[in-house]
Amino acid sequence: MKIKPRKRLFIGLLLGLEVFFALGLYILWYIPSRGYENFGRNLSVFWGWIFGIILIVFTLGVVFLVAIILRGREVRGARWLRGILVRYLLPVITGVGKLFGIPKDDIRRSFIEINNELVRSSSFKAPPKRILILMPHCIQRDVCPYRITVAVNNCRQCGKCDFNELTRIADRLGIEMTVATGGTLARRVVVQTNPELIVGVACERDLASGIVDTYPIPVIGILIDRPEGPCVNTRVNVQKVNDALETFLSEHSFSGEKEAAQASLS
């Protein structure tokens, strides 16, 4: 089985976490066990069993998670494990990565990749009205005078930035697109619109935290390109956004529009 490099990083750190955890438990057991001898051997054996059981449960969780990541789909009955992966493991894995000098953004990219694969393979579908596209403001050309943060329809589709194509796709598919100026606003939009599915475009930090904050709503995250540096005149692969939307659309809805969107991109 070929494992994508981005996935490999997260799996490697997950296994590193397992080693740290086992070592920590061993030390927790070993040092006080010297003192346990004063109370008899049984106390040392008792704590040995307790820590052993904790380690077995933790190891089974890690094995399950690695299996889910490698298969690229959820193991039946293990949806809660994906919740643990999304909600709790990212900060811990980031901490382990820091010990090895791995940049945070590399870990976030790996996490986003794994999340996207799990979401794609879970076959989530929704009608267009229940899907939300969340865009960062920095994609808009910095000299553009139109206020698309108020209403994305204010875009005149002049072709100078990627909103030209993105607004066309959203219109054609009948999917709501919102331009957020930051993570707080994006979270507010999610609360207000209550979507079933989200396609989010942002940088590594905003995407990773957005995926965590909006769990259990399925999110496909697409990273921006920064040819002129961070937060100004950024770009996004429009084809990837289109593909993500197609992944989410119910089969019966908008089949004609999906083809039209594909045609407009080719």
Ligand code: SF4
């Ligand atoms: S495509 Fe729209 S948002 Fe982009 S520069 Fe032109 S008018 Fe502004």
